[in-house]
Amino acid sequence: MYPLKFENLYYEKIWGGRDLESFRSNLPEGNIGESWDIACHKNGTSIVANGEFKGIRLDELMNQKGSELIGTKISKDWFPLLIKLINAKDNLSVQVHPNDEYAKKVEGEMGKTEVWYVVESFEGGNLIVGTKEGCTKEQFKAAIEKGELDEHMNRIPVKKGDVYLVKSGLIHAIGEGVIIAEIQQNSDTTYRVYDYNRGRELHVKKALDVTDLSLQGTKREGIKIEREGYSKSYLCLGKDFSLELYDIKEICNENSDTERFYAFTCVEGHGEILYRDGTEIIKKGDSIFIPATLGKYTLKGNMKLLKSYVPDVEKVEKEILREIRY
Template identity: 65%
Template sequence: MYPIKFENLYYERIWGGNGLEKFRNNVPKGIIGESWDIACHKNGTGVVANGELKGKTFNEIIEVYGDELLGTEIDKKEFPLLIKLITAKDKLSVQVHPNDEYANRVEKDLGKTEAWYVIDAEEGASLIVGTKNCDKEKFKKAIESGDLDKYLNKISVKKGDFFYVQSGLVHAICGGVLIAEIQQSSDTTYRVYDYNRGRELHVEKALDVIDFNLKGENSKGTLIKKDGYDKTYLCLSEYFTIQKYDIKKIAKERSDTNRFYLFTCVEGNGLIKYSCGEEKIFMGDSIFIPATLGDYELIGEFKLLKSYIPNL
């Protein structure tokens, strides 16, 4: 096994921007809003971009390598995570995602809890995370009257901010940001309000799943200084754990036979060195660390998000 990269899957969105073109040369023409970089979902499945498995789909290599690839504690039937980069020139819809129970029953999909790391943000950029001063009835009336703003918790953001967005939390990415999104492997979204852009809304389902008690906050995490790098524990949930690595020189790591790891480079460039070779990591890359890779080193001056399924 070796560190695996996948081809970027690009998707046009009416709110898309050009943030990806600043560090990639393979972005297609059009209003690109999302790049799915590690994905194994019915609406988008990655194809291996490097090494001896190049050209194989994610599904194919899971079927062949199973535990060796994903780890002994990971369900092989449904890959649990999806890594995206989101570039927004305009506002996304005000939306919400269902939990696992509702999504499985109504949509035959996983629920969607996600996390946002702000890779870059223009001056004055913001995100909507949660509601304020309202309940279901007030919110419903505000949707009907088009007067939602007063009930939306809008937060100014900057590079390096992090938000944990639970299923049931009303949210929206606004214009002028580049986001790394780590999420459950789901593509179920209920739009509450879409700024009169003519797209389908899902108000009834949204009102079913919104939890007005949830709050969205900028998480600073817990910083641990190591020799050669800093590690910040950003979140621990039943769906995923996320840590930020600020590599100053080198970080020595070892894979876990119980689970895979995912690394997403959010600043700078570096190198992963392992027993049989090395793999370069560039800004914006996501890379899959197989459960049986063994010892490896992260070398350079760069920042990474490490995502994985915890053992709770």
């Protein structure tokens, strides 16, 4: 096995733009809102872009290679993650995602918890994370009916490098003027409650079913560990995914895990991944899949990488405690 790159799956959106051209040369025409970079969903499945398996769909490769590719603890019946880049030139709809129980019952797929990393924030770049303090379900419902929801939204300015966890049930929206790296559960279920009078379908009843106004979106500061040649920050950890930020100044030696795959998304700079049989270049905007059986590999260059995976939570907690306990 070797580090896998995939073709970018682009989706035009009414709120999209052309900002991905600042580090991508393959954008199709139109206002591109989303690039699905590691995906295995009915609405978009990645195709390998490099090496021996070039041209093979990710679901087909999972069937061929099984745990050798995704790990012994990851089910090949449902690929767990969806990794995207999002370019918002205008406000996305105010929306909410269901949890697993509701989504399986009503939509026939997984729920959606996601995490955002701000790759770029332009003038006025902002996000909506939750509602303002004191907003009740009655006020929330009335505001939806009157089209006055914005006054209850917790809209915040953001800068490059900010990280926010969006749990299922949290009202949220990506605002105008940002590029976001989004790591999420493998789901494409979104319930819109307000869409700035664009005429698209709203899903108010379902949204009210799943909204939890007690949830608050707070910026993730993480736990930073300094090492020679790089630093590593643990940003969030839960049953659905773990997210870590590697700031590579020189090199970092790593090992794959036979129980699970890893994904690296480059959010700044460039470098390379060296492994037993070769080298893969990685630059800003790239996502690379690390198979469970890759073995030893080295991250080399001057770059920032998001590492996402489905963790053994207890194992990672012990790893963090070893670093901070005295």
